[in-house]
Amino acid sequence: MEIHATRGDITQLSVDAVVNAANSSLLGGGGVDGAIHRAAGPGLLEECRGLGGCDTGDAKATGGHDLAARWVIHTVGPVWHGGNRGEAALLASCYRRSLEVADEIGARSVAFPAISTGVYGYPRQEAARVAVETIRSTPTSVSEVHLVAFDAQTHSLYKELAGGSSPSAPT
Numbered sequence: 001m002e003i004h005a006t007r008g009d010i011t012q013l014s015v016d017a018v019v020n021a022a023n024s025s026l027l028g029g030g031g032v033d034g035a036i037h038r039a040a041g042p043g044l045l046e047e048c049r050g051l052g053g054c055d056t057g058d059a060k061a062t063g064g065h066d067l068a069a070r071w072v073i074h075t076v077g078p079v080w081h082g083g084n085r086g087e088a089a090l091l092a093s094c095y096r097r098s099l100e101v102a103d104e105i106g107a108r109s110v111a112f113p114a115i116s117t118g119v120y121g122y123p124r125q126e127a128a129r130v131a132v133e134t135i136r137s138t139p140t141s142v143s144e145v146h147l148v149a150f151d152a153q154t155h156s157l158y159k160e161l162a163g164g165s166s167p168s169a170p171t
């Protein structure tokens with residue numbers, strides 16, 4: 001698997017699936033969630049209404065609607081409470097479950113935002129480490145992952161951590 005550190009707006013990427021950092025209602029919000037819903041158009045919200053929400057650490061797929069991406073994988077990151085409330089395991093679960101859902105729908109290229117590091121307050125460096133370690137250690141048919149940073153700090157963390165390819169994933 002190739003892991004790319006990418007900077008920019010995730011809604012503009014031509015990948016099979018973009019991951020959304022949603023909330024458990026799956027009915028939209030601010031940050032990257034708002035950006036994805038705006039770019040995908042109202043059909044995305046319509047489809048999300050039928051999903052019945054999503055637990056923290058889990059992931060569910062919809063179509064991409066007006067996005068270039070064919071699918072959106074909605075995952076719900078943990079709110080940061082200081083690190084002693086299972087945040088790292090829940091964040092790892094978001095990346096792992098998103099890759100499992102990507103396998104179920106047949107997505108081979110997937111773009112992730114920095115889940116939980118905005119409104120939910122997860123420290124960027126710890127979150128970047130969880131992202132890279134979990135993606136590397138999850139068996140998946142996804143062959144191309146883009147770690148998409150909106151800010152310069154996250155981008156340099158990703159460049160530092162994500163150099164090279166994954167030895168543990170199937171080729």
Ligand code: AR6
Nearest residue numbers: 009010021023029030031032033035116117118119120150
């Ligand atoms: N492309 C890529 N990354 C982005 C974009 C974009 N267009 N916009 C923001 N980011 P956040 P969370 C980055 O707050 O912390 C929503 O209201 C942003 O800089 O979007 O998981 C949901 O509905 C940050 O690095 O998500 C939930 O209620 C990262 O995306 C709640 O926020 C995540 O920031 C989820 O909070």
